[in-house]
Amino acid sequence: MTDFPSPDFLAPPTRRQLLTMIGKVGGTAALYQAMTVLGHAAESQFNGPPKLSGARPGASVLVLGSGLAGMLAAYELTKAGYKVQILEFQGRTGGRNYSVRGGDTIAELGSTQTVGFAPGNYLNPGPWRIPYHHRTVLHYCKELGVELEHFAQLNHNAFVHHKDAYGGKPQRYRDLYVDYKGHVAELLAKSLNAGALDTAVTADDKAKLLEAMKDWGVLDKSMAYTKGVKVGEQRGWDRPPGGGVNGAPIPGDVGSLSDTLSTKVWQQIGFYTEHVMQTTMFQPKGGMDHIGKAFAAKVGSLVRLNTHVTKIAQDDKGVTASWTDTKTGATGETRADWLVCTIPATVLGQLDIQVSDKKKAAIRALPYGNSVKIGLEMKRRFWETDYAIYGGHSFTDQDISLISYPTGNWFGDGPAVILGAYPFGIGAYKLAGMTPEKRIAAALDQGSVFHPAEYKAEFRSGATVAWSRMPWILGCCATWTEESREAHYQDLVSMEGRIVLAGEHCSYYGCWQEGALLSSLDAISRLHQRASAA
Amino acid sequence: MVRKHKVGLVALSGISLLAAATLADPGFAQDRPGPSGSNAEVADSGKQIFEEICQACHMPDAKGGGEAGARVPALAGNRNLANKDYPIIILLKGRGGMPWFTDILTKPQIAAVITYVRGHFNDYKDPVTVADIDRIGSTNPPVPDCNCGH
Numbered sequence: 001m002t003d004f005p006s007p008d009f010l011a012p013p014t015r016r017q018l019l020t021m022i023g024k025v026g027g028t029a030a031l032y033q034a035m036t037v038l039g040h041a042a043e044s045q046f047n048g049p050p051k052l053s054g055a056r057p058g059a060s061v062l063v064l065g066s067g068l069a070g071m072l073a074a075y076e077l078t079k080a081g082y083k084v085q086i087l088e089f090q091g092r093t094g095g096r097n098y099s100v101r102g103g104d105t106i107a108e109l110g111s112t113q114t115v116g117f118a119p120g121n122y123l124n125p126g127p128w129r130i131p132y133h134h135r136t137v138l139h140y141c142k143e144l145g146v147e148l149e150h151f152a153q154l155n156h157n158a159f160v161h162h163k164d165a166y167g168g169k170p171q172r173y174r175d176l177y178v179d180y181k182g183h184v185a186e187l188l189a190k191s192l193n194a195g196a197l198d199t200a201v202t203a204d205d206k207a208k209l210l211e212a213m214k215d216w217g218v219l220d221k222s223m224a225y226t227k228g229v230k231v232g233e234q235r236g237w238d239r240p241p242g243g244g245v246n247g248a249p250i251p252g253d254v255g256s257l258s259d260t261l262s263t264k265v266w267q268q269i270g271f272y273t274e275h276v277m278q279t280t281m282f283q284p285k286g287g288m289d290h291i292g293k294a295f296a297a298k299v300g301s302l303v304r305l306n307t308h309v310t311k312i313a314q315d316d317k318g319v320t321a322s323w324t325d326t327k328t329g330a331t332g333e334t335r336a337d338w339l340v341c342t343i344p345a346t347v348l349g350q351l352d353i354q355v356s357d358k359k360k361a362a363i364r365a366l367p368y369g370n371s372v373k374i375g376l377e378m379k380r381r382f383w384e385t386d387y388a389i390y391g392g393h394s395f396t397d398q399d400i401s402l403i404s405y406p407t408g409n410w411f412g413d414g415p416a417v418i419l420g421a422y423p424f425g426i427g428a429y430k431l432a433g434m435t436p437e438k439r440i441a442a443a444l445d446q447g448s449v450f451h452p453a454e455y456k457a458e459f460r461s462g463a464t465v466a467w468s469r470m471p472w473i474l475g476c477c478a479t480w481t482e483e484s485r486e487a488h489y490q491d492l493v494s495m496e497g498r499i500v501l502a503g504e505h506c507s508y509y510g511c512w513q514e515g516a517l518l519s520s521l522d523a524i525s526r527l528h529q530r531a532s533a534a
Numbered sequence: 535m536v537r538k539h540k541v542g543l544v545a546l547s548g549i550s551l552l553a554a555a556t557l558a559d560p561g562f563a564q565d566r567p568g569p570s571g572s573n574a575e576v577a578d579s580g581k582q583i584f585e586e587i588c589q590a591c592h593m594p595d596a597k598g599g600g601e602a603g604a605r606v607p608a609l610a611g612n613r614n615l616a617n618k619d620y621p622i623i624i625l626l627k628g629r630g631g632m633p634w635f636t637d638i639l640t641k642p643q644i645a646a647v648i649t650y651v652r653g654h655f656n657d658y659k660d661p662v663t664v665a666d667i668d669r670i671g672s673t674n675p676p677v678p679d680c681n682c683g684h
C-alpha cells in the first residue's frame with residue numbers, strides 16, 4: 001500500500017485507482033475477482049496466457065491427443081522449457097477443430113466419402129462459431145495470426161418453420177418476432193388497463209409500463225396490435241417504400257395471436273438471447289481448422305500421427321504410453337516424466353489407464369451427445385439473390401433442425417455451401433443411422449421447405465459427418481448433468497501422480513473450444529507446480 | 535403409431551443419475567442447433583427404434599465398428615445379452631460412450647428395442663417387458679463392466 005495512487009486520500013479512489021490498488025496487493029486473481037464484482041471482465045476466466053517458466057532441465061511431458069487442448073498444452077509447456085511429445089490417433093492434427101474441403105476424405109465407421117466441393121468451399125463439421133467473450137480462443141487466434149471474420153448469427157430475414165404452424169409454411173423470423181411482442185404488449189396493456197395488475201405495480205410504474213408497451217409492441221391509438229405503417233416499419237411491407245407516384249409503402253397483415261404462438265418463436269428469441277449465442281460472433285476466415293493449423297505450425301513437429309494409444313501406466317519415476325501405429329501395425333511405448341491426456345472420455349474409458357477407481361468411474365460416467373452436420377454445395381447463392389438472406393439460420397422442427405447460410409464471400413459467383421442439417425438428439429440419431437448418401441437426400445428433402453424451387457435444382461454435391469461414427473471419438477461432446485458434476489467432476493480433473501486430464505470434457509464450458517483451452521491451461525499450470533515441487 | 539418423445543418417459547425412483555439435463559438437450563449453453571428439431575419422433579416398434587436410434591452407432595447390421603480401444607461393440611451375437619437385465623441397465627444408465635436413453639425413449643420403447651435386439655440379432659426369444667424395466671429401476675443394480683475394447 002506504499003504508493004497509494006490518490007494523493008487526496010479523502011476523495012474516494014476512482015475505479016481505475018481502486019483496481020490498480022487491488023492488483024498490487026492481491027495479484028491478478030484478486031484483480032480479476034474485483035473486476036468481476038465491479039461489473040467488468042465477467043466474461044471469461046481467462047487472465048492472459050500462463051507465465052510458466054523454469055522447467056527442470058530435461059523434464060519431459062507426454063501429451064495424448066492433438067486437439068486444441070493437447071496442442072495448447074504442448075505450446076505453452078515447450079515455452080516453459082519442457083521436452084514435449086504428442087501422440088495422435090488420427091492422420092491429422094486438430095481433433096474436433098476440423099474443416100473439410102474438395103478432395104478430402106471423411107472416414108466414418110462403415111463408410112468413406114470423398115468431398116466434391118469446388119475450390120475455396122468448405123464445411124466445418126464441428127466447431128463453427130466463436131462468441132465475442134471467448135477470450136482464450138480469441139487471444140490465441142491473435143497470437144498465432146489466425147484471421148477472424150464476422151459470423152452472421154441472428155438474421156431477421158431468415159425463416160422459422162413448424163409443421164403445425166401457418167399450415168407448414170415457413171415465416172420470416174422478423175415477422176414472428178414483431179408479431180410476438182405486439183401481441184404480448186397488447187395483452188399486458190389490456191390487463192393493466194383493466195386494473196388486473198394494480199396490486200402488483202405502482203400507479204407510477206403502471207403509467208410507464210403502458211407507455212413502454214405502446215412503444216415496444218408498436219400498438220395503435222386504442223392500444224391494439226394491428227396492421228399499420230408503424231408496424232410496417234418493423235415488420236416490412238406488402239409494397240415497400242419507393243420513389244415518385246407509387247412511393248407510399250403499403251403495410252402487410254399482422255399474424256394472429258394463435259398463429260404466432262403456434263410457431264413457438266419465443267424459443268428462437270430465447271436462443272439468441274443466451275450469452276454464448278449473442279452477437280458479435282466470429283469465425284476463422286476460410287475454415288475453423290485454421291486455428292488447429294496455426295497451433296500445428298508451432299508444435300506440429302512434436303506430433304506422432306497415426307498413433308493409437310492403448311494403455312497408460314505410471315510409477316514414481318514416470319509415465320508410459322503404449323501404442324499401435326495404425327498404418328504399420330507396429331507397437332511401441334513412449335516414456336516421459338509427466339502426462340497430459342486429452343483423449344475424449346468415450347474412448348479413454350475403453351483404455352487401460354493406471355489411475356484410481358474414482359477417476360475411472362468419472363471417465364465412464366460421461367456419455368457424449370450426438371450430432372450430425374451436412375454440407376450442401378449449391379451451384380449459386382439463391383438465398384442471397386432470390387431471398388435477401390445473408391448468413392444466419394432458418395430453423396425447423398424436422399430432423400435436420402436448421403439450415404445455415406454461409407458467411408463470407410457474400411455476393412460471390414459460383415457454388416457455395418449451405419449447412420443443410422445440424423441436429424442433436426433424436427434427429428441426429430436418425431440421420432446418423434443412414435448412409436451418407438441417404439443423409440444428404442434427407443437433408444435436401446427437408447430443407448426444401450425453405451427454398452422449394454431452388455433447393456434440389458441447384459444442388460451440386462454434399463458432405464456429411466455423423467459424430468457418433470467418428471472412430472476417434474464416437475460422439476460429439478461430453479454430456480454432464482448436475483448430478484454427475486457433483487459426483488464426478490473433481491475426480492475427473494484432479495491430478496493423480498504424474499497424470500492430468502484435459503479437454504472440453506474437463507471444463508464447465510462444454511462443447512466450446514474455450515472450454516478445451518481453459519481446461520488445458522488449468523491442467524498444465526497444476527502440472528508445472530507439481531513438477532517444480534518434485 | 536408414432537409418439538412425441540416427451541410423453542411418458544421413464545421416471546425411476548432410486549436412480550438419481552437420471553438427471554434433468556438430457557443428451558437430446560445438452561443444456562448449459564453448449565454449442566447446439568437451438569430450439570428446433572422438436573418434432574423429431576421415435577417410432578414404437580423395436581425394429582424401428584433400432585433403426586432410428588441404435589444403428590447410428592451400432593450400425594445397421596448391429597455388428598458395431600471401430601477397433602479395440604475405440605469400439606462400438608456388436609449387439610449381434612453378443613453373449614452379454616443372454617441376461618436381459620444387462621442391456622436394461624445399460625439403456626437406463628448409460629456407460630462410457632453408450633448414452634442412457636431415459637430421456638428420449640419410454641419404458642415400452644426400451645422394452646421393445648431390447649426385445650428386438652435380443653431376438654433378432656441373437657437367439658434370446660424371451661421378451662423384455664415394462665415390468666422388467668420397473669424391476670431394474672427399483673433395485674438400481676450397479677452398471678456391469680464390459681470388455682467392449684475387445
Ligand SMILES: Cc1cc2nc3c(=O)[nH]c(=O)nc-3n(C[C@H](O)[C@H](O)[C@H](O)COP(=O)(O)OP(=O)(O)OC[C@H]3O[C@@H](n4cnc5c(N)ncnc54)[C@H](O)[C@@H]3O)c2cc1C
Pocket residue numbers: 064065066067068069070087088089090093094095096097125126127128129130307308309310342343344347371467472473475476477502503504505510511512513514515516565566603
Ligand atoms: C458438432 C460440434 C459443434 C461444435 N461447435 C462449436 C462451436 O461452434 N464453437 C466452439 O468453440 N466449439 C464448438 N464445439 C466444441 C469444440 O469442437 C471442442 O470443445 C474442442 O474442439 C475440443 O477440443 P479437445 O482438445 O478437448 O478435444 P479433441 O479436439 O476431440 O481432441 C482429442 C484428440 O485426441 C485424439 N485421440 C482420441 N483417441 C486417442 C488415442 N487412443 N490415442 C491418441 N489420440 C487419441 C483424437 O483423435 C483427437 O485429435 C463443437 C463440437 C462439435 C462436435
